[in-house]
Amino acid sequence: MKIYHYPDANILERLCRRPQIGRETLLVTVRGIMEEVRQEGDAALIRLTERYDRAVIDTVLYPEAEIAAAAAFVPEMLKKDIRRAADNIRRFHAAQEGGETNIETEPGVRCWREARPIEKVGLYIPGGSAPLFSSVLMLAIPAFLAGCEEIVLCSPPRRDGTLDPLILWTAAECGVRRICRIGGAQAVAAMAYGTGSVPAVFKIFGPGNQYLTAAKQLASMEGVAIDMPAGPSEVLIIADQSADPAFLAADLLSQAEHGPDSQVLLLSNDKDLSEKVLEQVRIQSAGLPRADIVKESLGYAAIVILKDIEACMDFSNRYAPEHLILQTREAKKLSRSVRNAGSVFIGPYTPESAGDYASGTNHTLPTSGFARSYGGVCLDSFRKWITFQNITESGLAGIGPSVERMAEAEGLQAHKNAVTLRLKHSARKK
Amino acid sequence: MKIYHYPDANILERLCRRPQIGRETLLVTVRGIMEEVRQEGDAALIRLTERYDRAVIDTVLYPEAEIAAAAAFVPEMLKKDIRRAADNIRRFHAAQEGGETNIETEPGVRCWREARPIEKVGLYIPGGSAPLFSSVLMLAIPAFLAGCEEIVLCSPPRRDGTLDPLILWTAAECGVRRICRIGGAQAVAAMAYGTGSVPAVFKIFGPGNQYLTAAKQLASMEGVAIDMPAGPSEVLIIADQSADPAFLAADLLSQAEHGPDSQVLLLSNDKDLSEKVLEQVRIQSAGLPRADIVKESLGYAAIVILKDIEACMDFSNRYAPEHLILQTREAKKLSRSVRNAGSVFIGPYTPESAGDYASGTNHTLPTSGFARSYGGVCLDSFRKWITFQNITESGLAGIGPSVERMAEAEGLQAHKNAVTLRLKHSARKK
Numbered sequence: 001m002k003i004y005h006y007p008d009a010n011i012l013e014r015l016c017r018r019p020q021i022g023r024e025t026l027l028v029t030v031r032g033i034m035e036e037v038r039q040e041g042d043a044a045l046i047r048l049t050e051r052y053d054r055a056v057i058d059t060v061l062y063p064e065a066e067i068a069a070a071a072a073f074v075p076e077m078l079k080k081d082i083r084r085a086a087d088n089i090r091r092f093h094a095a096q097e098g099g100e101t102n103i104e105t106e107p108g109v110r111c112w113r114e115a116r117p118i119e120k121v122g123l124y125i126p127g128g129s130a131p132l133f134s135s136v137l138m139l140a141i142p143a144f145l146a147g148c149e150e151i152v153l154c155s156p157p158r159r160d161g162t163l164d165p166l167i168l169w170t171a172a173e174c175g176v177r178r179i180c181r182i183g184g185a186q187a188v189a190a191m192a193y194g195t196g197s198v199p200a201v202f203k204i205f206g207p208g209n210q211y212l213t214a215a216k217q218l219a220s221m222e223g224v225a226i227d228m229p230a231g232p233s234e235v236l237i238i239a240d241q242s243a244d245p246a247f248l249a250a251d252l253l254s255q256a257e258h259g260p261d262s263q264v265l266l267l268s269n270d271k272d273l274s275e276k277v278l279e280q281v282r283i284q285s286a287g288l289p290r291a292d293i294v295k296e297s298l299g300y301a302a303i304v305i306l307k308d309i310e311a312c313m314d315f316s317n318r319y320a321p322e323h324l325i326l327q328t329r330e331a332k333k334l335s336r337s338v339r340n341a342g343s344v345f346i347g348p349y350t351p352e353s354a355g356d357y358a359s360g361t362n363h364t365l366p367t368s369g370f371a372r373s374y375g376g377v378c379l380d381s382f383r384k385w386i387t388f389q390n391i392t393e394s395g396l397a398g399i400g401p402s403v404e405r406m407a408e409a410e411g412l413q414a415h416k417n418a419v420t421l422r423l424k425h426s427a428r429k430k
Numbered sequence: 431m432k433i434y435h436y437p438d439a440n441i442l443e444r445l446c447r448r449p450q451i452g453r454e455t456l457l458v459t460v461r462g463i464m465e466e467v468r469q470e471g472d473a474a475l476i477r478l479t480e481r482y483d484r485a486v487i488d489t490v491l492y493p494e495a496e497i498a499a500a501a502a503f504v505p506e507m508l509k510k511d512i513r514r515a516a517d518n519i520r521r522f523h524a525a526q527e528g529g530e531t532n533i534e535t536e537p538g539v540r541c542w543r544e545a546r547p548i549e550k551v552g553l554y555i556p557g558g559s560a561p562l563f564s565s566v567l568m569l570a571i572p573a574f575l576a577g578c579e580e581i582v583l584c585s586p587p588r589r590d591g592t593l594d595p596l597i598l599w600t601a602a603e604c605g606v607r608r609i610c611r612i613g614g615a616q617a618v619a620a621m622a623y624g625t626g627s628v629p630a631v632f633k634i635f636g637p638g639n640q641y642l643t644a645a646k647q648l649a650s651m652e653g654v655a656i657d658m659p660a661g662p663s664e665v666l667i668i669a670d671q672s673a674d675p676a677f678l679a680a681d682l683l684s685q686a687e688h689g690p691d692s693q694v695l696l697l698s699n700d701k702d703l704s705e706k707v708l709e710q711v712r713i714q715s716a717g718l719p720r721a722d723i724v725k726e727s728l729g730y731a732a733i734v735i736l737k738d739i740e741a742c743m744d745f746s747n748r749y750a751p752e753h754l755i756l757q758t759r760e761a762k763k764l765s766r767s768v769r770n771a772g773s774v775f776i777g778p779y780t781p782e783s784a785g786d787y788a789s790g791t792n793h794t795l796p797t798s799g800f801a802r803s804y805g806g807v808c809l810d811s812f813r814k815w816i817t818f819q820n821i822t823e824s825g826l827a828g829i830g831p832s833v834e835r836m837a838e839a840e841g842l843q844a845h846k847n848a849v850t851l852r853l854k855h856s857a858r859k860k
Binding site for chain 2 (some may be wrong): 012014032064077078080081082084085087088091092096097098099101103105106109111113116119125129130131132133134141162166176185202203214217220221223224225229234244246247250251253254255256258285287288289290294295320332335338339340341342343345346347348349350351352353356357358359360361362366367369370371372375378380384385386387388389390391392393396399401403404406410411412413414415416417418419421422425426
């Protein structure tokens with residue numbers, strides 16, 4: 001880890017930057033993959049899965065009997081844990097109901113809005129070294145709560161063409177029936193265009209590597225909505241003298257193990273903290289199974305000492321971290337100054353892991369500074385608000401003349417006429 | 431207008447399609463413009479404004495004195511109308527406050543969310559034949575309500591380098607101070623990258639032509655959020671025998687005058703309606719100043735007769751119109767079946783014009799079928815929700831073991847350790 005004591009503005013500016021990816025060549029590759037799927041459907045999916053996942057699959061859609069069989073491979077205790085997490089996630093997202101906003105803006109002019117589910121959604125669960133069943137919870141639970149009718153889940157198969165039983169069981173437990181064993185840009189293309197096995201959806205969710213993100217962005221240019229662009233995972237910790245260096249090190253390491261490109265920052269006003277934390281990082285990283293990943297990502301990680309906690313929060317708001325951990329004496333109070341962050345963890349007994357799995361908040365969060373403009377996945381990510389209005393005859397008599405004059409001033413005579421005609425019609429009746 | 435009586439599924443499918451734009455060449459042009467702005471800033475803006483808007487401007491930023499002077503050119507009655515519309519829009523959007531969702535998901539595990547403004551936003555107001563001051567209201571009012579700190583407005587200048595006084599006065603009335611006389615892809619680039627005069631923003635709002643939309647989409651691939659992709663404006667009307675053909679014709683025409691590519695559809699279960707509406711369209715379109723535009727867009731417009739109102743609503747939900755007008759006997763009841771639409775106008779005295787200008791709902795709405803996944807601009811378009819959590823020591827003792835087992839099952843040992851370490855620390859204290 002790099003240590004910066006009271007760095008100048010240039011260094012702070014540099015620390016705010018995220019790794020850039022050579023995107024142009026990436027886009028060409030991804031566009032090619034997507035075009036194959038558009039033209040050839042399932043046949044392309046099976047071919048691309050062999051090419052990129054080195055797995056031979058005969059069907060894209062996972063057979064129902066095999067999904068049901070997965071239950072036998074999940075320990076009962078873990079099932080209880082997952083159900084407990086699911087309950088908390090369901091509770092927190094269900095509490096986001098409401099917001100209908102029904103008001104009379106003027107006498108006889110009633111305006112309101114109603115939420116409607118996005119009818120067809122696609123959930124992407126990355127593959128790789130670990131079966132990320134927690135992401136299934138984070139996407140499927142709000143999708144069902146919102147009332148989405150068609151929910152399709154895609155995840156890349158292992159070499160033997162199967163998905164991990166933990167993914168299968170969790171998906172089935174959440175109610176997902178349509179599980180497809182495909183990954184990467186080809187999965188995004190399948191959900192964007194539709195194939196024989198995969199229905200076309202209106203919005204695609206879920207994290208992934210740079211290929212997946214590029215595919216989602218290309219899909220979004222062609223009319224399919226996406227949750228948000230995803231980059232490498234990030235944590236920023238603000239700590240003062242009251243923080244336990246062992247806790248801080250544990251939180252830094254848990255972020256660092258995500259991937260070699262994980263972004264890990266610790267900010268403090270306590271110049272003696274860095275040595276203590278480094279010492280703890282050394283001790284705790286010893287036995288980690290993902291030590292290589294941790295080592296690589298910690299190579300880019302930094303401990304930054306600034307003059308006070310306010311300066312730390314200023315930097316954090318500029319950086320806009322995906323995860324923000326506050327381990328300061330008055331963490332709750334400090335949290336009010338947060339302007340840009342995905343999810344905030346307050347106090348010594350609130351590790352990020354709790355929110356990653358089980359506390360109830362969503363772990364699908366904006367990275368790469370997108371927390372400046374995006375929130376994480378929530379109930380509203382799976383629905384949209386439609387506005388409605390109903391104006392009475394006398395209501396239009398009130399507001400109509402203003403509409404007529406405004407339409408005329410914009411040079412839109414037919415807009416004016418639509419009101420004029422009605423007002424005249426009312427007058428004639430009297 | 432084309433008339434379809436009981437068309438088959440193929441024709442309905444075709445009617446659902448929106449015009450496609452030759453995008454590849456468009457993207458190359460737009461990328462070139464944006465790159466000029468990125469590299470040369472204000473100098474490129476001034477050059478591009480001369481090239482595309484044929485206007486010579488010496489400053490990008492509109493001088494404050496000239497903004498103030500605009501008030502003299504706006505009739506007092508129109509000022510009152512605009513203020514009335516602003517009040518209604520403010521009322522409807524302010525009613526969208528709330529949604530904090532503060533709950534304890536388990537004992538000692540508190541999760542909540544708080545909205546924060548997007549700090550810097552850019553509002554784009556198209557130029558062209560009419561001064562669209564109503565769009566200023568629709569974007570600036572929720573931006574201020576949300577608490578955005580930096581609000582920059584861009585609009586292309588007229589040939590003489592000025593903006594219409596109606597745009598200037600409305601913007602100033604809403605509180606916008608930073609007004610830039612630039613348009614098109616160069617305006618989007620300026621707001622995305624920042625120049626000497628234009629601050630870089632985190633989210634860009636506002637409608638525009640295909641160049642503007644392409645620029646917004648390119649910006650969104652580079653890390654700037656956008657409200658939504660914008661296509662040609664649309665209306666779909668569902669009417670039965672109870673509807674007044676004159677009202678229907680007026681509403682069709684008010685959509686048709688937007689632009690030659692406006693999408694205009696009337697659906698009905700009453701086969702005698704089409705002739706009556708066509709007759710009214712002929713009568714009413716006679717005196718319209720934008721008759722050429724109307725004629726061209728009505729060339730693509732259609733009246734579609736289906737077997738019943740349910741079939742009309744089914745089509746509408748597949749089409750997902752920007753504006754949906756319901757002029758049926760039980761329009762309010764019918765509105766409950768709306769699944770996909772931007773904004774819905776219920777009953778004979780609720781013309782779309784009312785919502786376009788003054789009733790209170792927003793007129794920045796999803797087009798091109800995006801209403802399947804997007805809602806229109808609302809208060810939340812200018813803020814994001816941040817989740818927070820605080821777990822007590824005993825709360826972690828409760829939920830911690832579940833988190834440990836889930837993290838271990840995903841192969842993320844450091845995630846587990848972040849909990850284990852804390853639980854051990856608690857145990858030692860006792």
